[in-house]
Amino acid sequence: MSLDTRKLVTIITESALEHSLVDDFERLGAHGYTITNARGKGHRGVRDADWSTSTNIRVEVVCDATVAEAIVGHFREHYYANYAMILFMCDVEVVRPEKF
């Protein structure tokens, strides 16, 4: 099994940002994304599903290192200061590298 390596970028942030992030991904060259609803706690306090203005989304993007870097840069500039958000990434092996 010979597999290629890509970056899996995971972002956990306020659900209010969903539309913005989706636009960003398009613009920054990601070929897709996956979103699930989430709740959690971080520096900006507890964010749970009970009250819709304070829920989270968990977003995943599989992409190459350049796009990953672009995402990190863009998010750092536009969202870090004012929004509840964490971002982490790791290497994953993918089967159809041409998709990402």
Added chain:
Amino acid sequence: MSLDTRKLVTIITESALEHSLVDDFERLGAHGYTITNARGKGHRGVRDADWSTSTNIRVEVVCDATVAEAIVGHFREHYYANYAMILFMCDVEVVRPEKF
């Protein structure tokens, strides 16, 4: 802390396939799986939770390399051509290796 290493296979695909995948995992030797509902975008367009025939699931299987390889092979043959699906995997450290 001495931990063993296993493969974490993540599949994002159409929720219509849930029953099929579950059967496959059993047959291919995986000892468990975890599923969450998801939405997203890829080569087959936007798939969101609004209209039930076009939602996604996010499936995780922790297993050894052989089973992971079997899953990739089976999925490549049976689903890649006709279904919205991505698959990626990475190494994870597990605590009770006998479980996987």
Added chain:
Amino acid sequence: MSLDTRKLVTIITESALEHSLVDDFERLGAHGYTITNARGKGHRGVRDADWSTSTNIRVEVVCDATVAEAIVGHFREHYYANYAMILFMCDVEVVRPEKF
């Protein structure tokens, strides 16, 4: 892009444990956590979303190696014997290491 490395600990377990785990994380020094609803199958059988006493949650904690070790130790002692639970971890690159 210079990123720091942290541990991503993922736990999949019974949703009945949510409050307990949240308390544990606080006590064990984690700075945050993220939870999504999940269903799945493992050694304790099928656990799906239909009947609320048998659903799962998928919990993620990004933390340093010491805290990760503390979590694994605590969970092994308190939950492994009697609850449906798996735990795995991997290294992730994080952008704002001071957050974790």
Added chain:
Amino acid sequence: MTPLDPIVLFFILGLIAGVLRSELRLPPAIYEGLTVLLLISIGLKGGIELAKQPFAELVGPVLSVMLMGFLLPLVAYPVLRYVGRFKRPDAASIAAHYGSVSVGTFAVAVAYLASQDISFESYMPLMVVILEVPAILVGIILARGISRETRWGKLSHEVLLGKGVVLLVGGMLIGWVAGPEGVEPIAPLFFDLFKAILALFLLEMGLIAASQISSLRRYGLFLVGFGILFPLFSAVVGGWLGLMLGMSTGGIMMLATLAASGSYIAVPAAMRLTVPEANPTLSISVSLGVTFPFNILVGIPLYLQFANLLHGSGG
């Protein structure tokens, strides 16, 4: 019920909001709950009426409607394949959608006839159930012949025990066993709220239909034409069959509506699993984006006029 009936207005509101890209959306759980209520209501009402009817009278209608379910997709297929130039699996899948039925359309037709005090044969909900199956079989066979790969057992289990069939048949049985007085204590939800629940359902259907329009644009005019003209043809077939079976005006209209409607739940799900090489966007966008709105806004009143005509001349 006129074009200005509130339930049609709710559908139009949904359509407009959808076209304008409003963020309005019913929670999926609510939409599913509304569907459950509609299915049970329709079943219950049919079951109560059915109790008054000798069973033998059902045999003829059941068999001929089943035949119609087999034949309609066989007519649709060559049109799609050779005029529309669709690939074989796509043509087969779309054809299957049009051999089957839409419960939402049926519910609106029920409300429409009720508002005009026109009754119809009580076994109609049964026809909805009966039309679910044949079209799926035909669709699969058209797409791939009588293939060994198709797991017919699993498939028929899924279709026959799907939500729609269980709730319609279950509702009919309960209505039949409990009778009109037995059902009375649960009438406030299932009967008194029927039209309002249908209105909410149609609001969401309007939003969903509108979301199909962008896919339609990609697939061009033929599909739009097919989504309007084939239902009209089917309505003629259905109406004529009703007339042959000696049905009332209401029954003729209902059978025309059933024939003219296209599935958007059971068939897409079955096709996705059995004919995966068919593009699901094609069939859903024409069924939901063209035929459903056409039937709600134009078709249903038209089919009643047509039934009046037929029944007048035939009776």
Added chain:
Amino acid sequence: MTPLDPIVLFFILGLIAGVLRSELRLPPAIYEGLTVLLLISIGLKGGIELAKQPFAELVGPVLSVMLMGFLLPLVAYPVLRYVGRFKRPDAASIAAHYGSVSVGTFAVAVAYLASQDISFESYMPLMVVILEVPAILVGIILARGISRETRWGKLSHEVLLGKGVVLLVGGMLIGWVAGPEGVEPIAPLFFDLFKAILALFLLEMGLIAASQISSLRRYGLFLVGFGILFPLFSAVVGGWLGLMLGMSTGGIMMLATLAASGSYIAVPAAMRLTVPEANPTLSISVSLGVTFPFNILVGIPLYLQFANLLHGSGG
């Protein structure tokens, strides 16, 4: 209400659909919503009636029913432990389920008596609340003695402020304060739709009960027998207690039903956290898969006959 009452038929529909492995399922949010409505309705109705009653009359019933809640699990435990040969935590946990109550069963009994125009003591919803607590305490102590590890404070908070208790007690207080006229504007939802909401709830309960049957098969005949015979025993205890307290026929029947029903929400949740070594599948499958259906289909009418007998002979 006869065995052919629609709400029982909905339960049977759910059971059959579940056994046939239909994909039918109410969305969890809808099921939860139905539970909320049932709890509030029961509370409100009880509260309105309660306003007519001097408070002092409650003391006797409350204390003796509480005592019953302590004693029933103490009877069940040795049977499970020494006849059934269950491990200590499992026997304790199952016993706790049977000391407590099922609100769903209570709701069906309410509807049953209403359909027969039999009234019952208005403080009954309070008894539901009162029976939630003692069984949990007894279960924990049976499993592990009076252990330091048990966080009693946290536990009692969770039980006393759980959804069930808050909505029942809250509904009773609102009904009590607002009175019959005050509640009238909200009656269309909470009273007029009660039976239909109960029907939908039972449809889902049938599906859930059916899904327990496969686990039951694994645990064998003893559990099935226990799930039928112990409720019958408890019903005798409950009915006799009602008679001693001078209750009406309806009240005796209600207390028999409460005694005979087993918890499937509050107790499982509490046991999972306090006695984690007990296998939750065991207790839930017998409570939901055996006792709940038995009470709905057979028990409730039986307990009324029994109450008639007792009251006839006693009064």
Added chain:
Amino acid sequence: MTPLDPIVLFFILGLIAGVLRSELRLPPAIYEGLTVLLLISIGLKGGIELAKQPFAELVGPVLSVMLMGFLLPLVAYPVLRYVGRFKRPDAASIAAHYGSVSVGTFAVAVAYLASQDISFESYMPLMVVILEVPAILVGIILARGISRETRWGKLSHEVLLGKGVVLLVGGMLIGWVAGPEGVEPIAPLFFDLFKAILALFLLEMGLIAASQISSLRRYGLFLVGFGILFPLFSAVVGGWLGLMLGMSTGGIMMLATLAASGSYIAVPAAMRLTVPEANPTLSISVSLGVTFPFNILVGIPLYLQFANLLHGSGG
């Protein structure tokens, strides 16, 4: 409706359960569904009445209420900025919340007047819609001037096609087109169940309001004072405007209530995206944790007394 009206009692139940940290919570889908029903009901009722009214009469009220929506946040801002010493974006965002309205509060006011048989000007739901927009504009401009960065087009799309506006305006149009008889078949859900749906909605609102209290504690007394005193001031402005416009007692009371209520859905969402540096916890906790409960428990009856006073003296 008195303080003991059941819908107020449901709110208090929610508040108490929340303060006691009960795990009670309506599923989010149910809460959303209730909101949808309330919005449509209010719109429909307004639309039916509106049909009886010459359109020209709307111009004056619409323009002056819009002006009020611009001015109220301009009064609130300096108070927050210079007395409360909030940062500029926080002061601007809180001010915007108070220029806008709360549909929940409006619904309770509707139920309150209905219970007292006091009618009000039928175009009031339109005022709810009209008040959504200006405050958001003012808030953004206060926070950052007329900045190029603000994507006004996208913003106005989101506000004008948000759930609230679409359902209120859509409901009004449907009510207006269908008229009283047309709407009758859907009345059992939208009108007969209105108060009970409002009661459930308020139960959840009580839980939500209670969950804001801990944040409030962090931000201190000034915010609590502001959340009570500013609505009182706004109510005077709104009531006085109603009087100037020659409204009935009911209309004056309604306009006072609208002015006094603070947004907790549309404005927070818009502010989060356009003024992200504002702390959303501040504005939501005062709007939901102070002003909403104050208006439900104290404000609404007070504003009616005030309207009686004004109308008495003015008319």
